[in-house]
Amino acid sequence: xxxxxxxxxxxxKRVGIAMSDPLRIFAKPHSVxxxxxxxxxxxxxxxxxxxxxxxxxVIGMPYAIDGSYTPKTTETAxxxxxxxxxxxxxxxxxxxxxSSAEAETELKRMGKSWQEARQMVDAMAxxxxxxNYLERSNEDQ
Numbered sequence: 001x002x003x004x005x006x007x008x009x010x011x012x013k014r015v016g017i018a019m020s021d022p023l024r025i026f027a028k029p030h031s032v033x034x035x036x037x038x039x040x041x042x043x044x045x046x047x048x049x050x051x052x053x054x055x056x057x058v059i060g061m062p063y064a065i066d067g068s069y070t071p072k073t074t075e076t077a078x079x080x081x082x083x084x085x086x087x088x089x090x091x092x093x094x095x096x097x098x099s100s101a102e103a104e105t106e107l108k109r110m111g112k113s114w115q116e117a118r119q120m121v122d123a124m125a126x127x128x129x130x131x132n133y134l135e136r137s138n139e140d141q
Contacts, residue, residue, distance in 0.1 A: 003055035006030075006048060007130035009096065009122050010059060010076045015041060016122030018130045019052055024137075027130035029123035038079070042086055055089050060096030060129040094133045102128040 005024055009016035017030040033044050048054065059080045062072045069077075077093075084091045107124055 004052050005056045005058055005130060005133070006045070006052070006054045007058045007094070007126045007133065008045070008060065009126040009129060010079050011035060011122060012075065014122045016124070016126035017045075017048065018123060018126035019048075019054070020130060020134065022053070024134060027127045027134055029120060029127040032120070032122045038082060042083070045083070046087065049087065049089060057083065057087060057089060057091040058094045058130060058133050059083065059091065060126065061093040062096055094129050096125070096129045096132075 002023060004022055005020040007018040007020075007027065009018075013035055015033045015035050017033060018027055019030045020027055030048075033041065035041060045057070049057070059076065061076055061080070062070065064070050064073070080091065080093055102125075104121060104124075106128070107120060112120065
């Protein structure tokens with residue numbers, strides 16, 4: 001199945017969004033949305049899904065290094081469940097244990113200042129989640 005995939009790096013203050021291309025080859029940072037509560041986020045995510053023909057949403061799940069749940073994992077799992085109940089498209093999770101560190105490394109490699117990087121790190125983390133998902137799903141084919 002083709003069509004864009006949206007990846008979400010959920011945070012209690014900011015939510016990073018990334019999108020694939022329609023052929024699901026590339027992952028690209030899209031935006032950072034302030035987290036002003038579930039209803040506001042849901043509205044924004046629904047609009048992005050509609051405007052970009054998204055047919056799969058991947059939410060990064062922040063497990064502890066050993067794979068166990070942390071308070072952040074529990075919060076994100078509740079967000080995931082709510083999104084699954086509210087969206088008309090498939091919503092799945094993807095392990096995001098190292099996405100923020102990968103995002104910071106990638107932004108440094110791109111020559112971004114710490115001020116620029118701070119503005120972009122959540123969207124870049126979402127792109128890393130999506131990149132990892134795309135690589136794993138291509139291995140499965």
